[in-house]
Amino acid sequence: MSFLRILHAEWTKLRTVRGWVIGLLAAALVIIALGLTPSRAGSCGQHGPGSECTTLHGPEGQEVTDSATYVHRTLTGDGSITVRLAGLTGQLPTFDGAQTREGLAPWAKAGLMVRDGTRAGAAYAAVMLTGEHGVRMQYNYVHDTGGPAGAKVEAQPVWLRLTRTGDTVKAEQSADGATWAEVGTARLPGLPATVTAGMFATSPQYSELVNESVVLSGVSGGPSTATGAFERPATIGAWSAEWESDAAAVEPESAEQPKGGGTTARAEGPRTGFQQTADGWLVTGSGDVGPAVSGASGGGVTISQTLVGTFLGLMVVVVVGAMFAAAEYRRGLIRTTLAAVPRRGRVLAAKALVLGGVTFVLGLAAAAVVVTFGQDVLRDNGVYVKPATTLTELRVAAGTALLLAGCGALAAGLGVLLRRGVTAVAAAIVVVVLPYLLSVTVLPLRASAWVLSVTPAAAFSLQQSEPQYDQVDNIYSPADGYFPLSAWGGLAVLAVWVAVVLVGAGYVQRRRDA
Template sequence: MTTGTVTPYRSDPQAGRGGFAQLLRAEWTKFRTVRGQLIGMVVAALVIVLLGLLTATGSHTSCGGASDVCPALPVGPDGEAVDDTFSFAHRPLSGDGGITVRVTSLSGIITYPPPDHDKIVSGVVPWAKAGIIIKDGIRRGSAYAAVMVTGSHGVRMQHNFTRDAAGRPGGVSAASPRWLRLTRSGDTLTGYESVDGRQWTTVGTARLTGLPATVRVGLFVTSPGDLTVRQADLGGSIQQVRFTQATAVFDQVSLEGATPRGEWSRDNVGGAGKTDWERYHRPSGVVESGGTFTVTGSGDIAPSTEGLSIETTLSGVLAGLIVVIVVAVLFITAEYRRGLIHITLLASPRRGRVLAAKAVVIGTVTFVAGLAAAGTVVPVGTRILRADGNPVLPVSTLTELRVVAGIAALLAAAAVFALALGALFRHSAAAVTAAIVAIVVPHILATASVLPVGVAQWLLRLTPAAGFAIQQSIPEYAHVLGHHSPQGGYYPLEPWAGLAVLGGYAVLALGLAVLRLRRRDA
């Protein structure tokens, strides 16, 4: 049914400015006077908080020993958890200066790789690293810059764990050595590479603010594990990481600047050299003979992903989201069921504004409820996880705020999407089912080890479930050993881009609902 009745909104000269505000007040009054809707939103918030806290209290990590307390994760200069484990031959460097070396070989071993897992083989993993480094002491997590050759990624310059710049591709051998140079001038460190030691190419530059006057300069080698991933019979993937070790040979070592003469110091930073292989077969460390250094090491210098992320505390979001969807759908379908939509449209014939007002109200209420829930469960749940010995990957305050506000925005966008589906279907069960199938089901399929990784990633790019990317707190680093899949909490889109996909679906659905409402009341 359609109507052309003139209302006060259309005849009032102030309607253009005050009409929408009146609509908002009217829709807010409708929402708050229906007790079930308010209770439903409170239940959604409580579900998120209670399930999140239950997950946190149910997780306990034991590291053994007398104290049964796990050691704290090393933290890098930017506040991220890091792995800082390598073999290091070094000297002090006061003020400006640098180091130049020639790398003539990079070899290694991989323990028990597939397919048979029956022997130790020769090989170098892609991110094995051998090169020169300037570092603020030997404390794990201290600032550094390094130039290196790698197993399969050519020459790189990396600094402070998260920064990575690519040089020339290719490996290293006695027939094709690589020359590396790293210099310091104040807080600026510059890395170079050369194929002959005469013509040099800049690999990258790093500015390490606050670097002390005296640092450590020298040679290093490290080698992360050998990661293999295979498809499980029932879907998902199985990951295995095996111990590896790398050995590099350096010669033509020269130092510039204020460095004392004498023996080089040798350290296995981060406790390298403690595996059974290193004890009984090839120990990690440094051997010097006639100006040639053979350095053997294992581990990595990179951000660490070995720990729980703060989004572990958000295990209740899916359940809370389902409640939000039901409330949002009923906010519109209840009017159709009771025949009240005609009264609403008589009072405000501009139908697009009616749906817009409903969307603003349900989106705002949901955002506030989600903000309260996430703002409670994330900090409290994280403290509980740490108190129970769980290593929780640290994030910046801004990242934590983004996760909290992002979850609230995710719930709000989903509520608007569900409201629009309710206006389109005009039937509660159909709209609720459609919203759950569009948002919840793809997320479950993508993250529950049911689908191949590629399919899961496309689901999280193309469906409204892309919005869940907003909760990812640990970025994906290309130079870090790991299987970056949805099952591990890594989304294919950036956080705000994923939320934008969900928002786009909400706007599209709302637009279609407005078109249908203009053509037919009920």
């Protein structure tokens, strides 16, 4: 018998059992139903002119946050600015009733910045000393490069330099002001002839996990500040005469203070601003200049969260998959099947392909409906949905289908391996469903990351729609839609599990009597 005829026979078995068909359709429908149901209320208002939530986007289209104390002058044409950063200090929130304590957030920043004007979200390039990550170059919010010397806070002071040549900005650092090392180079397309450049300081929200179980405990946090002690900058090129900033002056020591001008300085929260000293400037800032991520810089719902029904649909799929494969053994029909097809491995392969194929089609259709229309439903109910590229939407929809198909094939292999439907269903739930459930609820973050790296549930990473940024302190937990493996890494783990189970089932099937 040809393999196509075997596939047709297995398809006939699947579609003629009403319960299995209803179960697979129900799995798809529950994904759609939960994805199109406005389960949360928002504050953005209904669709209409001016009613949607406003968000800040950087020059490359990503959501960003742009909050710092920035003391600057204008530069026309090419030029450079060099400064000695004598020290970086800061204040952290406390969780024992006191307001603040001495300390630096790991990604507290103070340094030099060149940017396309002072509007929020403008293109920029910066070189900075950070709280725990040495000297860095960052540009256009999402790009981060570490300095060669890895200067840390204890290595203060440090000299920093930015050189603008056309639309290219080069960042350098020095330990003595004489010998310089390149930190990185950024190209900012469309950078105008006249830009702003100067000193800045900022420090992101600081959070501490009460314990490592996100659900059973919680996160305590608050704003932090960073203060950079800058000596007087040295400049080369056509610079304006006066320093400018929108930040409030703090106890000025001389009459020569920056005049008003547009910046991205915070107006509320911790006390921030600048102070001119005999040697230079003290610049204190709070906030961040970087990408905005879930849990760190604002709320909103991702397209991954619209697919919340995937978990319930997956439970149905593994039950149907295990029963589909084990039913023939319970009823003794496997003898007839193997008599018609003596090559038993082909039967197993056909079962896995039929179930996986049907599940993939239904899962893809359900995910496509949710990704396409679920966002509109949420927005119509005042919920802000974080934007995603078309490629990301396609990957999430196809990834959801691959997740369901792979787990369905895995369950079918367990059904052949264990022969008993109840036992196979229990095994499939323990192997596939339980790891994900525990990881998003009670497991500590490290244990959760390990579980989601070695079990079939790793394939849930296919649904991650927001990137993780090393330069943003955030609790990247599975409950918030972040996974320890990449999308394709998670798929590879699931593929290995499917291959191992199917090979094991094929071996046992050949060795045992029907």
